[in-house]
Amino acid sequence: MIEALLPLGIAAAVQAAPASLYSLQWERRVLIVFAPSRDDPDLASQRRLLDKNAMAERDLHVIEVIGDSVSGVRDYAGRLRQRYGVSEREFQAVLLGKDGGLKLRRTDPIAMSLLSDTIDAMPMRRAEAARISR
Secondary structure, three states, rough: OOOHHHHHHHOOOOOOOOOOHHHHOOOOOOEEEEOOOOHHHHHHHHHHHHHHHHHHHHEEEEEEEOOOOEEEOOOOOHHHHHHOOOOOOOOOOOOOOOOEEEEEEEOOOOHHHHHHHHHHHOHHHHHHHHHHHO
């Protein structure tokens, strides 16, 4: 029985990652976390600071670029590093709005409160909040 479900689970996992960063534009806000390695202390700290409920409420999708690997989208690490000017040796966190524009960039982990405040100040987010409260 488990063997029969395994291909479906793998297919769901593969389909879960959007094709590219560009496919998220106008759909999700994006936090791109760049780190030199999986054991980077800033990466671990950033992961601890994120709150799934607050992220879901604000349509926030996380992409991690660690070394040469990317999770969260099926994109190339080198292309994302080049686009945002981040070397392979540094940590950076980059927040993009639904319009794809750069909203916040830090060289240290970003607290969820700062991410929430930054997103909540965006005009598109204010319009979404107004629609929800009606």
